Amino acid sequence: MRLRNIKGSREMIAASEFVIHEEETRAGTWHALFGNENPLHIEIGMGKGKFMMSMAKKHPHINYVGIEKYSSVLLRAIEKMEQEEHPLPNLRFIRMDAENIGKVFDRGEVDRIYLNFSDPWPKDRHAKRRLTSGEFLTRYEQILNPDGQVEFKTDNRELFDFSIESIKEKGWKLQAVTYNLHQDQKLSEGNVMTEYEERFSAMGNPIHKLIAKQ
Secondary structure: OOOOOOOOHHHHHHHOOOEOOHHHOOOOOHHHHHOOOOOEEEEEOOOOOHHHHHHHHHOOOOEEEEEEOOHHHHHHHHHHHHOOOOOOOOEEEEEOOHHHHHHHOOOOOEEEEEEEOOOOOOOHHHHHHOOOOHHHHHHHHHHEEEEEEEEEEEOOHHHHHHHHHHHHHOOOEEEEEEOOHHHOOOOOOOOOOOHHHHHHHHOOOOOEEEEEEO
């Protein structure tokens, strides 16, 4: 996917009240930042923010942090937040590379990690960049609490199969697996769709989902 650079996007992000800046963030301070002890859920690669915003509205007693690497994409999420009639006090964004999550979140600080339609990085030499690779699972182990879990959705079957094997190799436990989420009565209950999920579903692509714990 080619990302169009938007002139001035970094400056607009820097000025947004909805963004927490990586250089200003210290692991272990998120409860203080939100002003409560509510559970903390994060989405890595949140895109334009539809999923995070929907979840924050649906679950006001959970704190959400949307992580996005690209300024031009994060700017779209900020614009959506600015259009909201009522602010979402339980949602903040951060622009950063997911490789640095151990610097931003403390050990056991995160209750749930969402990975939605992540970049498949199809070439074998780029496998470690996949957000469900062993390298990233190790990073998640450092920030998830003992009962925390990872939820992953994709329409890419090869990436999904890779993810299942990666999770097994790390000794994690698969709590649930489906190759057709929207036809799975149990797992589809309460499902919140992302922009990509809506698009791919409309094309007839089955959506795969797994839930995994350490």
